[in-house]
Amino acid sequence: MLLTAKGLTFASHADPGPHYVLERVSLAIEAGEIVDVRGPSGSGKTTLLRALARLLPDVEGTLTLAGRSAEGYAPAEWRSRVTLLPQTAAMRPGTVRDNLLLPWGLKVRSAGHAPPDGALEQALLEVGLGEIALGRDASRLSVGQAARVALLRAVLTVPDVLLLDEPDANLDDESTAQVAAMTELFASRGGAVMRVRHQRGDVRASRTLRLVGGHLTEVAS
Helix, strand or coil: CCEEEEEEEEEECCCCCCEEEEEEEEEEECCCCEEEEECCCCCCHHHHHHHHCCCCCCCEEEEEECCEEHHHCCHHHHHHHEEEECCCCCCCCCEHHHHHCHHHHCHHHCCCCCCCHHHHHHHHHHCCCCCCCCCCEHHHCCHHHHHHHHHHHHHHCCCCEEEEECCCCCCCHHHHHHHHHHHHHHHHCCCEEEEECCCCCCCCCCEEEEEECCEEEEECC
């Protein structure tokens, strides 16, 4: 298994007492899988993704990546390999190029080489954004274009696992299909995906899990 979690437990301590958002949740994801997580609003799906990305303090339980305990990774290194993409696409002021290259401004990748323009242009073409110039002002992107650029930015860093929080929320059918295709391409190249989705429709997943009352169960296909 590529990513495993055992006994993840997280409680909210709001009155009238502790409420377990995650209660001894365990899961395993293989390379090449796309695993959907469903459940009612407020059931803790985003909390689960944040716990897997080590972005949530006070979570009990253990995580491993490729057989190596999370304790063996610095937090920044873990998050570079288990990458969370939040629901709202975050575009920084500047060009499309500036936004795609943002990860290489971080210390964890300071020793790496950012992709050249030719590679960025090819990547945009592969995800149906060939008409978007690298020098275009990112603020002029549509919602669907911004979502795809944000996802592409994450994919270009070649993480082991992508955690996607409602990646097609508020997107039209064309953008939803493009985001799904990008996700499938990432998985076909050996990555693993855990994806929170509310929308149904013709989007492929290897398995579907349901989170309710702090407990995660597999949904029969």
